[in-house]
Amino acid sequence: MVPLKRRKVVSSGAGSPGGPGDTGSTGSTGGPGGGEERTRFPQVVLFLLERKMGSSRRAFLSQLGRKKGFQVEELLSERVTHVICENNCGDEVRTWLRLQGGGRTSAQLLDVSWFTDSMRAGRPVDILDGHKLQEQQIDDAEGGVFSVPSYACLRRTTLENHNPVLTDALSLLAENAELSDEDGRGVAFRRAAAVLKALPEPVTGAAQLRGLPCLGGHSLRVITDILENGASREVEFTKQSERFKALKVLTGIFGVGAKTAERWIRDGIHNLHQLQESGQALNRAQQAGLDHYDDLQQPVTRAEADAIGEVVEEAVVSVLPGAQITLIGGFRRGKLTGHDVDFLITHPEEGREVGLMPKVVTWLESQGFLLYQKTTRNSYLEAKAGPARPPSNMDRFERCFSIFKLADAEKRGRKRAGNAPEDTCCPAAHSRVADEGPEPVKPAGGPGRWRAVRVDLVVSPVSQFAFALLGWTGSKLFERELRRWAGRERAMSLSSHALYDSKQSRYLRATSEEEIFSHLGLEYIPPSERNA
Structure with a gap:
């Protein structure tokens, strides 16, 4: 198990937030607004464990507790009677307490559900079994039927998901956490969902999950609720939440x-109509997103991705012969639909790709394909972005974020057969795509129909192409776990640009994804099995 971060323990007599002789010890101590609210429950002293909860959520819950009249300590001390945890199992918390070198271990170890129930009731509620951090009692004859590695980058995860109801529920809670700026909780839920996606058969009972990694107490409660009752009350509540x-x-x-x-919601804006009526100043991207909202909410099919790919290929080859274009993202992993379409562009001769993107964008705009575009320059310099500073999750390639104007399948098919007149929006030169895919979604302003599609174009030097291909293929969690493995297990730093070995103090070169996996000491996993 990864060592837990040590936290200093203070005794109640010295070093507590109030200091020796502090007469305000019955008030809320150590946090923002401490002492502002009257303590109503002097016999209850809470400590919220930041581990996996996250600092922003901990600060919010601490302030809420104090407003309700509870004592909330910022530091663990002997005075604490209730330790409040989130996404931690009992063994993890007990290990954390033992590492504190004298922290009180007789305090109640409770899940955050007890805290929220108490906040709702306005008083400390009775502690039920479901509130306690305790290990599940599992029959050895029944449990532990599955076994998977803890790192998602060590698992082969295809698109065949045997537990979609469970993973959809956890993914929804992850999305809600991320939208609430609680990334730690979001990652915890996504890791739990990824474990379930990797299982070879459906889960029929919680006992089967014994010993699996990344399944914290919160995730297990959601899973158990669904298995026993057909649905999770928390998930259903979240779905119906007006804020969500x-x-x-x-x-x-x-x-x-x-x-x-969040800012708009605070201003009373909850839907598109209210936003349109509000007079809010929108930037170009937001205005384009609002104008084409319905189209951009619809899934993009593989046929549409291929059609766009033919347009992009002609644009690129027209301005730089010999350049190579690769469809990346979820479609490279075998998905049949996606939210957008991503392409990686390079040239086999290093340096020839410099200045390519503005030329491609100019060509696409001249042909009427772009409804919106924003281009960023390549800001990556290996000498400055190496070991001195950790790589950002966002790469720094030359990119174009765009909204494409794509003719419908019927129109593309007619033009392919040469039965339609030239259209300035969709040149006949791009009619090679087969007449397939869903019916078009809306009429355009002129003859024929089209839809708006999100398209990202990325240009990489050929020396960084393998790293860019790996990074942009996904899934997002698979890439996160690759970087985590590199840092924790191999003392390396991985990004979509490069791999740096801290032990050898040098960059490790690679011309293929297989070489990168080899550098990391991992078995190669093909794109179709990276759907964590």
Whole structure:
């Protein structure tokens, strides 16, 4: 098990937030607003464990507890009567307490559900079995039928998911956490969902999950609730939450993140109509996202991705003969639909790709394919972005974020057969795609029909192509776990640009994904089995 972070333990007599002789010890100590609220329950002293909960959520819950009249300690001390945890199992917390070198271990170890129930009741509620952090009692004859590695990058995860109801529930809670700026909780739920996706058969009872990694107490409760009752009360409550529904709608607008959506919600904006009527100033990306919202919410099919690929290929080859274009993202992993389409572009001669993107964008715009585009320059310099600073999760390649104007399948098919007149929006030169895919979604302003599709173009030097291909193939969790494995197990730093070995103080070169896996000491996993 990964060593847990040590936290200093203070005794109640010295070093507590109030200091020796502090007469305010019955108030809320050590946090923002400490002492502002009257303590109503002096016999209850809470400590919220930050591990896996995250600092922002811990601060919010601490403030909430104090407002309700509870004592909430910022540091673990002998005064603490209730340790509140989230996404931790009992063994993890007991190990953490033992590492504190004298921390009180007789305090109640409780899940955050006891805290939220108490906040709702306005008093400390009775502690039920479901509130306690305790190990499940599992019959050895029944449990532990599955075994998977703890790192997702060590598992082969195909698109065949035997537990979609469970994984969808955990993914929804992960999304809600991420939209609430609680990334730690989001990752915990996503790791739990990824474990279930890798199982070779459906889960029929919680006993089967004994010994599996990444399944914390919170995730196990959700799973158990679904297995026993057919649905999770927490998941259903989240689905019906007005805040969650508003965040989903607003962050579904291209160019709108969770923080912007939160600000709009505080201003009373919960849907597209209210946003349009509000007079909010939108940037170009947000305005384009609002204009084409319905189209961008619809899944993109593989046939549509291929059609766009033919357009991109002609654009690239027209301005740089010999350049290579690769479809990446979920479609490379074998998915049949996606939210957008991503292409990686390179040239076999190092340096020839420099300045390519503006030429490609100019060509696409001249042919009427782009409804919106924003291009970023390549800002990666190996000498500056190496071991001195850890690589960002976002790479720094030259990129174009765009909204494509794609003719419908029927129109593409007619033009392929030469039965339609030239259309300035969709040149006949790009009619090679087969007449397949769903019916078009809406009429355009002129003859024929089209839909808007999100398309990202990425240009990589050939020396970094293998790393870019690996990083942009996904899945997101698979890539996160690869970086975690590199750092924790191999003392290396992995990004979509390079792999740096801290022990050897040098970069490790690679011309293929297989070489990168080899450098990391991992068995190669093909794209179709990276669907964590």
